[in-house]
Amino acid sequence: MPRTKHFFSxxxxxLVRAVVPKGKKVGTxxxxxxxxxxxxxxxxxxxxxxxGINHRHVRLLQRADGCAYTLRKETGVSSRP
Structure with a gap:
């Protein structure tokens, strides 16, 4: 039986963001x-x-398409003129 490469979509x-609300691995x-x-x-x-992050806490940001993407800190918009 061949293996499956996709699980829970x-x-x-x-690239994903996992927000774990409680437990041992709490955090984003x-x-x-x-x-x-x-x-x-x-x-x-x-x-x-x-x-060990459960699939329910994971949200998709970018599908794996063969390109290497980097993560960087998001910067907010300044309220000063």
């Missing part, structure tokens, strides 16, 4: 996802890899 290499993580059939994913951020 995510594929390995997709932006990075690349590595999918698992069990439904818990690995998210590789600029600071390291967070393992």
């Amino acid at each position: 995510f594929a390995t290499g997709d 993580y932006n990075g690349r996802v590595a999918v698992r059939a069990s439904g818990s994913f690995n998210v590789t951020t600029a600071h390291g890899t967070v393992q």
Whole structure:
């Protein structure tokens, strides 16, 4: 039986944002996802890899399309003229 490369509409290499509201891994993580059939994913951020993030906490930012994208801090708009 051939393996499946997509789980819960995510594929390995997709850029995602994971917002974990409670538990041991509480926080917000932006990075690349590595999918698992069990439904818990690995998210590789600029600071390291967070393992065991449930698919319910993950939102897609960019599909893996073969290009390498970098993550950078978002800057707000200044209210001063």
